[in-house]
Amino acid sequence: MFPRFFSFPRTLLGILLLISLTVSACGTTFQAASTASGPIQVVATENFWGSIAAQVGGSHVHVTSIIVDPNADPHSYEPTSADARTVAQAQYVIVNGAGYDPWADKLLQANPASGRKELNVGNFNGKHAGDNPHMWYNPSYVTAVVNKIRDDLKALDPADASAFDQSAQTFLTTGLKQYHDLIAAIKVKYSGTPVGATESIFSYLASALGLNLITPYSYLKAVSESQDISAADQATVEQQIQQKQIKILVYNSQNTPNNIQALITLAKANNIPVATITETLTPATASYQDWQSAQLQGIQAALAQATGK
Numbered sequence: 001m002f003p004r005f006f007s008f009p010r011t012l013l014g015i016l017l018l019i020s021l022t023v024s025a026c027g028t029t030f031q032a033a034s035t036a037s038g039p040i041q042v043v044a045t046e047n048f049w050g051s052i053a054a055q056v057g058g059s060h061v062h063v064t065s066i067i068v069d070p071n072a073d074p075h076s077y078e079p080t081s082a083d084a085r086t087v088a089q090a091q092y093v094i095v096n097g098a099g100y101d102p103w104a105d106k107l108l109q110a111n112p113a114s115g116r117k118e119l120n121v122g123n124f125n126g127k128h129a130g131d132n133p134h135m136w137y138n139p140s141y142v143t144a145v146v147n148k149i150r151d152d153l154k155a156l157d158p159a160d161a162s163a164f165d166q167s168a169q170t171f172l173t174t175g176l177k178q179y180h181d182l183i184a185a186i187k188v189k190y191s192g193t194p195v196g197a198t199e200s201i202f203s204y205l206a207s208a209l210g211l212n213l214i215t216p217y218s219y220l221k222a223v224s225e226s227q228d229i230s231a232a233d234q235a236t237v238e239q240q241i242q243q244k245q246i247k248i249l250v251y252n253s254q255n256t257p258n259n260i261q262a263l264i265t266l267a268k269a270n271n272i273p274v275a276t277i278t279e280t281l282t283p284a285t286a287s288y289q290d291w292q293s294a295q296l297q298g299i300q301a302a303l304a305q306a307t308g309k
Contacts, residue, residue: 097122099129138204182296196246247306273302
């Protein structure tokens with residue numbers, strides 16, 4: 001899914017103002033806690049980045065993710081006063097950016113903290129509002145973010161720099177091994193296979209897998225942004241299914257309004273295998289790599305069924 005911009009309700013603005021005033025009353029700026037008092041306090045707006053940060057930081061970090069409910073919509077999430085306090089007390093905050101979680105910027109601006117580090121993944125990867133924000137589905141971006149988190153943690157806690165180096169390397173080479181092996185295997189076996197999708201959430205991964213995603217990007221973006229789909233795009237997508245121009249259909253199981261459910265039904269009626277991906281960790285207790293690997297296995301199985309190889 002893609003950002004659905006919204007305005008904060010007056011009550012939330014009041015909460016943020018109250019917390020900001022409370023912090024200011026205690027001093028000019030809220031001071032982030034020192035690492036000498038314990039692990040680095042890390043806040044991630046979404047749990048997929050939180051999972052990665054926890055594994056890179058190991059015992060030297062305490063990670064709190066704001067979006068943890070698989071049924072929550074990260075785009076339109078309305079932060080609570082507890083979220084605001086958590087951000088105010090964090091030493092390191094990781095937000096997705098690229099217009100995906102604009103509420104996070106409001107929390108950061110309302111609760112400044114001296115010495116706090118902030119990582120906006122979108123800005124880091126050169127993505128802005130209007131671009132595809134689903135960067136956790138791009139293996140190259142994930143690797144870059146892992147290394148960036150490692151470096152930021154080392155800057156916050158130089159004494160444990162070697163530990164961060166080791167845990168980041170272990171995560172990249174061991175933790176993500178099955179993830180990368182599955183990507184490589186799918187690319188070798190099914191590169192160039194025409195596939196369809198319901199949202200731009202699959203665009204980065206389709207490219208990494210070497211698959212030929214032929215669904216019009218304007219359709220993928222419209223669904224992701226909850227915008228009206230053009231009649232021409234709708235006709236094209238249905239035709240691609242009815243004429244079996246695609247081998248599989250990949251959809252976001254966390255976003256299946258009536259029009260998408262109808263497309264899934266049409267695919268099944270035409271014996272086109274479907275595979276699912278989700279926006280956030282599913283189940284919520286899964287690690288980033290286990291979640292991604294399970295989805296890749298589902299895509300791999302659908303491709304095998306569709307192609308007979």
